[in-house]
Amino acid sequence: MRVAIIHNKKALSLEVAAKLRELLQKAHYQLDQDDPELVISVGGDGTLLSAFHLYNHKLDQVRFLGVHTGHLGFYTDWRDYELDELVDSLCTQEEKAISYPLLDVTIHYRNGKPSQHFLALNESTIRRSTQTLEADVYIKDELFEKFRGDGLSVATPTGSTAYNKSIGGAVLHPRINAMQLTEIASLNNRVFRTLGSPIVLSPTEWVELDLAAINDETHYTITIDQLALERTQVKCIVYKIAKERIHFASYRHTHFWRRVRDSFIGEV
Numbered sequence: 001m002r003v004a005i006i007h008n009k010k011a012l013s014l015e016v017a018a019k020l021r022e023l024l025q026k027a028h029y030q031l032d033q034d035d036p037e038l039v040i041s042v043g044g045d046g047t048l049l050s051a052f053h054l055y056n057h058k059l060d061q062v063r064f065l066g067v068h069t070g071h072l073g074f075y076t077d078w079r080d081y082e083l084d085e086l087v088d089s090l091c092t093q094e095e096k097a098i099s100y101p102l103l104d105v106t107i108h109y110r111n112g113k114p115s116q117h118f119l120a121l122n123e124s125t126i127r128r129s130t131q132t133l134e135a136d137v138y139i140k141d142e143l144f145e146k147f148r149g150d151g152l153s154v155a156t157p158t159g160s161t162a163y164n165k166s167i168g169g170a171v172l173h174p175r176i177n178a179m180q181l182t183e184i185a186s187l188n189n190r191v192f193r194t195l196g197s198p199i200v201l202s203p204t205e206w207v208e209l210d211l212a213a214i215n216d217e218t219h220y221t222i223t224i225d226q227l228a229l230e231r232t233q234v235k236c237i238v239y240k241i242a243k244e245r246i247h248f249a250s251y252r253h254t255h256f257w258r259r260v261r262d263s264f265i266g267e268v
């Protein structure tokens with residue numbers, strides 16, 4: 001099996017990545033950063049997000065596995081002191097393939113500028129930095145609400161415990177094939193009326209945000225996981241549950257709600 005290791009720059013992650021490389025070579029795995037079948041991230045959730053974006057053009061061939069060197073790991077099943085056990089599991093255990101939904105994001109521009117397409121593992125948000133964002137929210141082709149406020153976020157189920165949770169979104173079990181639209185500080189008055197609560201959409205639905213730009217230079221910040229794009233001339237953004245999914249190499253089962261409890265509540 002061809003394996004790539006992606007790590008952050010922290011001293012512990014560098015040390016853990018070096019030890020993992022050595023153990024994998026001893027076990028006759030081929031290290032291949034360009035064309036891997038297994039991508040192991042060493043760091044935190046952010047490192048796994050980076051690894052996903054590095055290899056998101058090969059999602060049908062790559063499986064991901066996360067080793068965490070810090071605390072709080074939603075995408076990281078293994079601890080830094082478990083490398084021997086991890087390599088042993090790779091060699092001896094049958095892997096259970098687990099896949100989770102991704103978010104498909106298309107940004108359409110005005111004045112014939114070509115549209116841009118992205119995949120998000122956690123979420124995508126749109127905000128205006130200094131003024132309120134105005135957007136008509138369509139679900140499928142029907143106008144659902146006229147939004148006015150700081151911004152909007154659309155999250156995947158695995159991303160529901162990340163930024164989505166901080167803005168009052170629900171935590172979704174990652175096996176649910178859905179996406180969640182959550183408001184960021186909406187303004188409600190007689191003209192702009194929003195639902196005021198997060199909504200969960202099914203795979204047959206899509207969300208279109210039509211932006212009521214004041215002029216072509218109206219400036220938006222659009223995020224795709226860690227990536228922040230500063231954009232003008234944005235006409236609309238379309239969010240769908242992607243055809244592609246992320247595949248994790250699972251050698252141990254971590255109960256999702258236990259992980260949520262341990263991360264956010266602690267000892268009960």
Ligand code: NAD
Pocket residue numbers: 044045046047049072073074075122123158159160161162163164166224225226
């Ligand atoms: P970062 O290093 O600032 O990470 C922010 C925190 O989010 C870290 O503790 C990380 O472990 C956690 N996190 C990331 N994905 C998670 C997930 N799926 N479930 C639970 N926790 C998760 O930022 P980064 O490394 O650049 O990662 C970007 C992600 O961080 C974004 O996709 C966003 O969801 C999240 N984020 C959250 C907030 C917030 O909650 N207010 C703010 C900024 C970024």
